[in-house]
Amino acid sequence: MNDARKSILDRLRLAQCSDSAFVKCDDQNDPVDPVLGPDERIDSFIDRMRAVRTEVHDAPHDSWLDILHGVCQARSLSNLLVSPHTRRGAMIYAAARRFPALKDYSQTIEDWKPELFAAVDAAVTSAYGGIAETGTVILWPDAHEPRAMSLVPPIHIVLLEKSRIYNSLTEAMQIQNWTLTGMPSNVILVSGPSKSADIEQTMTYGVHGPKELIVILV
Amino acid sequence: MNNRVVSEKPQAVYFYGTCLIDLFYPQAGISAIELLRREGVSVIYPQSQTCCGQPAWNSGYRDEALAVARAQLALFPQPIPLVIPSASCAGMMKMHYPALFRDQSDEATALNVAGRVYELTAFLVDVLDIRLIDLGDPISVVVHTSCSARRELGVGDKLHTLLRQLHNVAILEPENSAECCGFGGTFAVKQPEISAAMALEKAAAVRATDAQRLVSQDCGCLMNIGGVMEKQDQVMPGRHIAELLWERTKN
Amino acid sequence: MSTEFRSNVAHALKRDAVQTHLKTVVDRLRAHRQGALGNDAAFERLRNRCEAIRADAIRRLPDLLQQFESKAQRNGIQVHWAETTLQANQIVLDIMQRHRATFLVKGKSMVSEEMGVNTFLQSHGIGCLETDLGEFIVQLAGEKPAHIIVPAIHKNRREVAHLIHRHFPGLPYSEDIETLAQSVRHFMRDKFRSAPVGLTGVNFMVAETGTLCLVENEGNGRMCSTLPPVHIAVTGIEKVIARLEDLPPLLNLLTRSATGQPVTAYVNMINSPRRPGDKDGPDEVHLILLDNGRSRIAGDPELLETLHCIRCGACINHCPVYRQIGGHAYGTVIPGPIGAILEPQKQGLDAAAGELPQASTLCGACAEVCPVRIPIPAIINRLRWESVRKNRQSQNSRPVVPGAGSGRKSLEALIWKIWAWCCTHPRMYNRMTKLATRLRNRLPADMGAWTAVRKAPKPAQSTLHERLRKMDIDHE
Numbered sequence: 001m002n003d004a005r006k007s008i009l010d011r012l013r014l015a016q017c018s019d020s021a022f023v024k025c026d027d028q029n030d031p032v033d034p035v036l037g038p039d040e041r042i043d044s045f046i047d048r049m050r051a052v053r054t055e056v057h058d059a060p061h062d063s064w065l066d067i068l069h070g071v072c073q074a075r076s077l078s079n080l081l082v083s084p085h086t087r088r089g090a091m092i093y094a095a096a097r098r099f100p101a102l103k104d105y106s107q108t109i110e111d112w113k114p115e116l117f118a119a120v121d122a123a124v125t126s127a128y129g130g131i132a133e134t135g136t137v138i139l140w141p142d143a144h145e146p147r148a149m150s151l152v153p154p155i156h157i158v159l160l161e162k163s164r165i166y167n168s169l170t171e172a173m174q175i176q177n178w179t180l181t182g183m184p185s186n187v188i189l190v191s192g193p194s195k196s197a198d199i200e201q202t203m204t205y206g207v208h209g210p211k212e213l214i215v216i217l218v
Numbered sequence: 219m220n221n222r223v224v225s226e227k228p229q230a231v232y233f234y235g236t237c238l239i240d241l242f243y244p245q246a247g248i249s250a251i252e253l254l255r256r257e258g259v260s261v262i263y264p265q266s267q268t269c270c271g272q273p274a275w276n277s278g279y280r281d282e283a284l285a286v287a288r289a290q291l292a293l294f295p296q297p298i299p300l301v302i303p304s305a306s307c308a309g310m311m312k313m314h315y316p317a318l319f320r321d322q323s324d325e326a327t328a329l330n331v332a333g334r335v336y337e338l339t340a341f342l343v344d345v346l347d348i349r350l351i352d353l354g355d356p357i358s359v360v361v362h363t364s365c366s367a368r369r370e371l372g373v374g375d376k377l378h379t380l381l382r383q384l385h386n387v388a389i390l391e392p393e394n395s396a397e398c399c400g401f402g403g404t405f406a407v408k409q410p411e412i413s414a415a416m417a418l419e420k421a422a423a424v425r426a427t428d429a430q431r432l433v434s435q436d437c438g439c440l441m442n443i444g445g446v447m448e449k450q451d452q453v454m455p456g457r458h459i460a461e462l463l464w465e466r467t468k469n
Numbered sequence: 470m471s472t473e474f475r476s477n478v479a480h481a482l483k484r485d486a487v488q489t490h491l492k493t494v495v496d497r498l499r500a501h502r503q504g505a506l507g508n509d510a511a512f513e514r515l516r517n518r519c520e521a522i523r524a525d526a527i528r529r530l531p532d533l534l535q536q537f538e539s540k541a542q543r544n545g546i547q548v549h550w551a552e553t554t555l556q557a558n559q560i561v562l563d564i565m566q567r568h569r570a571t572f573l574v575k576g577k578s579m580v581s582e583e584m585g586v587n588t589f590l591q592s593h594g595i596g597c598l599e600t601d602l603g604e605f606i607v608q609l610a611g612e613k614p615a616h617i618i619v620p621a622i623h624k625n626r627r628e629v630a631h632l633i634h635r636h637f638p639g640l641p642y643s644e645d646i647e648t649l650a651q652s653v654r655h656f657m658r659d660k661f662r663s664a665p666v667g668l669t670g671v672n673f674m675v676a677e678t679g680t681l682c683l684v685e686n687e688g689n690g691r692m693c694s695t696l697p698p699v700h701i702a703v704t705g706i707e708k709v710i711a712r713l714e715d716l717p718p719l720l721n722l723l724t725r726s727a728t729g730q731p732v733t734a735y736v737n738m739i740n741s742p743r744r745p746g747d748k749d750g751p752d753e754v755h756l757i758l759l760d761n762g763r764s765r766i767a768g769d770p771e772l773l774e775t776l777h778c779i780r781c782g783a784c785i786n787h788c789p790v791y792r793q794i795g796g797h798a799y800g801t802v803i804p805g806p807i808g809a810i811l812e813p814q815k816q817g818l819d820a821a822a823g824e825l826p827q828a829s830t831l832c833g834a835c836a837e838v839c840p841v842r843i844p845i846p847a848i849i850n851r852l853r854w855e856s857v858r859k860n861r862q863s864q865n866s867r868p869v870v871p872g873a874g875s876g877r878k879s880l881e882a883l884i885w886k887i888w889a890w891c892c893t894h895p896r897m898y899n900r901m902t903k904l905a906t907r908l909r910n911r912l913p914a915d916m917g918a919w920t921a922v923r924k925a926p927k928p929a930q931s932t933l934h935e936r937l938r939k940m941d942i943d944h945e
């Protein structure tokens with residue numbers, strides 16, 4: 001297929017000498033980015049997330065474990081997928097008796113796909129950041145919190161540090177320096193549970209991904 | 219778009235009647251000229267004018283469009299505005315002559331003419347700042363803003379600005395008012411089924427307002443929507459905006 | 470003159486119920502977009518910015534593609550180039566065969582529709598399962614998508630209910646949208662779990678980082694690109710953008726223009742296959758870059774704006790013609806205004822799609838809403854010219870649109886010649902118009918298509934030219 005590559009690029013190069021219109025744009029700075037103070041950012045984040053059917057808990061100082069406990073109880077979860085290797089994950093494991101059975105994503109997916117699909121009620125992951133403008137959590141999957149945790153279980157619970165809520169995606173990319181530090185195999189921006197309006201433009205939730213998204217601000 | 223390039227009220231303007239008005243709606247042309255003259259503007263009507271060339275341009279017959287457009291260019295030598303009682307034809311001259319004449323020997327003339335073109339309602343509002351006194355009986359009119367006025371020239375609201383000055387006129391909007399009526403020039407001939415479906419829907423929306431008159435700034439739309447209503451034996455006379463304004467404000 | 474398109478249209482217009490349903494949904498989509506515009510000035514600035522991003526990307530297309538390729542390869546993504554849809558299909562087939570895979574799960578992708586990959590793989594005994602809810606419905610019905618964002622736009626909930634019931638007789642019949650969606654979820658879960666290969670489209674490729682960006686709401690795209698051991702992404706070469714920072718404004722504009730949402734549920738940014746230490750993700754990620762006419766389009770300074778498209782569907786939702794006839798009547802993968810300019814350029818003006826530039830009143834609604842401001846009516850005008858132009862070879866070195874000149878009919882051309890002659894000879898013009906006014910009561914009442922739903926227009930008693938000659942105005 002190298003022939004295809006060469007002929008496509010050759011044709012494009014040949015085309016390039018034409019005086020194609022150059023559109024200049026003076027609006028280089030993201031024009032719609034609001035600049036909010038820390039509290040406004042949190043408020044906006046909460047509003048926007050709720051607008052896309054996300055349950056958001058603003059945990060007062062050090063109460064996030066209690067809130068997580070409440071979330072599990074309210075849904076009578078029988079198990080919870082959470083990594084013991086993150087700081088907060090370790091705290092959950094330390095209080096294990098308050099929670100349903102804790103499971104760790106310790107093997108590769110191939111080793112426990114059927115269980116992951118059939119027998120996990122909910123997963124807890126951390127967030128790499130939040131976006132106030134759109135009500136979005138940034139997920140940065142790694143070896144401890146793999147990609148499928150936020151995808152396969154019917155309930156996804158996210159722990160987000162308030163200090164990591166940014167105005168906009170642009171700001172998050174810049175401050176967290178995504179291009180330089182490099183991204184994981186997969187970065188996911190999540191704004192609400194899975195949904196579809198494919199039938200009659202009427203919204204329905206929980207189509208393929210999680211049916212519920214719960215964010216606990218810590 | 220604000221068409222104001224002439225800051226002061228011009229003494230004289232050229233008037234371009236358009237072929238459709240020439241043959242089917244001469245009263246609209248007369249009314250427009252009367253309105254202009256009442257404002258103290260003298261009107262020059264070059265008798266050699268025919269068609270702006272739009273039908274051919276929109277059909278892909280660029281050589282023919284160019285020949286016809288070129289024949290019009292020569293008719294407007296003085297540096298005065300060129301007023302056209304049709305957004306569609308004004309749009310052709312203003313927005314498409316530059317492309318049509320690109321790299322032609324008379325490109326400069328074409329650009330010059332295009333720069334002087336005004337759609338009638340925009341000219342009445344923006345340049346003449348016309349004041350109207352309604353002398354007519356109470357009446358309700360439904361407005362159809364042509365796509366050329368609304369989107370191509372961005373002067374769709376001028377018609378409302380004018381109508382709002384007429385105190386005895388109740389202005390109604392059809393449902394889905396921004397939707398095209400389905401005329402589209404040769405489109406109506408090339409794709410008659412789609413055109414008919416669009417025209418029927420528009421006519422139904424217009425009729426549903428129960429207005430006494432249909433007004434527009436473009437006679438093509440009036441011919442299309444009016445033609446449907448006539449066929450269905452619905453009586454709602456169509457009026458070009460100039461005709462309605464003149465009818466109701468002349469003593 | 471009966472053409473394939475005209476008979477499609479006639480068929481579509483006869484189906485009253487479908488037409489009524491379609492209009493309701495189209496109007497809903499328009500209202501959603503309207504509700505999402507927000508501050509006008511800010512929205513226009515956002516459009517300026519995105520227009521510039523796309524124009525810049527297309528202007529530097531070969532450089533950006535190479536930059537993207539080397540970044541993506543360094544990240545471990547296998548990049549394939551395909552000049553034709555056949556080549557692209559062959560690449561997919563090779564990958565499938567290498568893995569001895571007999572079926573794949575598919576996320577929504579218009580390029581895969583363009584390739585006709587389902588049919589191609591089927592002929593090699595490989596099954597493709599559409600997993601997007603709308604695409605799945607369309608697949609069950611044995612149809613093609615009727616819209617690029619809302620594939621099953623033409624089906625109401627009752628039809629969907631019947632379809633599901635027919636294919637899954639074990640399930641109780643329901644017209645409740647949530648129940649229907651849950652049935653599909655349940656069915657798909659098994660498939661996601663066991664599929665050896667997942668195939669998806671791509672919304673943007675970021676040259677700077679080698680990232681593939683996919684936008685979706687349902688999560689099926691994530692399933693297809695995360696769970697199977699092999700992920701194949703297919704896309705057109707025009708989807709590249711220069712920098713990561715170009716992405717946020719485009720995402721913002723895309724979702725708001727498409728469905729009026731401020732944001733989609735998921736933005737999926739794929740950088741690499743599974744890395745050492747990762748516990749999931751595909752072991753192989755393949756990207757197939759499809760040309761299929763795009764590089765030719767890039768050679769024309771006017772037509773290349775077609776490639777700026779970000780496939781938001783706004784032009785389709787706002788097109789009065791689409792609203793009447795729906796997507797299937799176009800007979801192409803992409804319907805509506807963008808389809809009417811893109812498909813004839815790809816397939817040629819002499820193909821069935823060559824008629825599509827005629828399917829427009831030039832009302833300008835498409836250009837008004839297009840987020841990246843593609844001048845669709847101007848391109849339609851250009852294609853109409855290309856279709857009837859005399860010299861099949863263009864004078865300069867510009868590549869011609871395939872099939873240029875094929876639409877020229879001698880009778881029509883003659884009529885335009887005569888028309889032009891009259892309009893350039895005012896005396897003759899005046900004689901003709903005067904004659905028409907004098908015969909006004911004797912003109913035929915049947916003017917063919919025009920009078921099918923309208924009364925024939927009647928010339929006035931005398932022309933404006935005549936009347937003004939009697940008035941005291943200057944005639945120069």
Ligand code: SF4
Nearest residue numbers: 778779781782784839
């Ligand atoms: S042409 Fe413009 S409006 Fe239409 S799909 Fe493409 S980007 Fe959207």
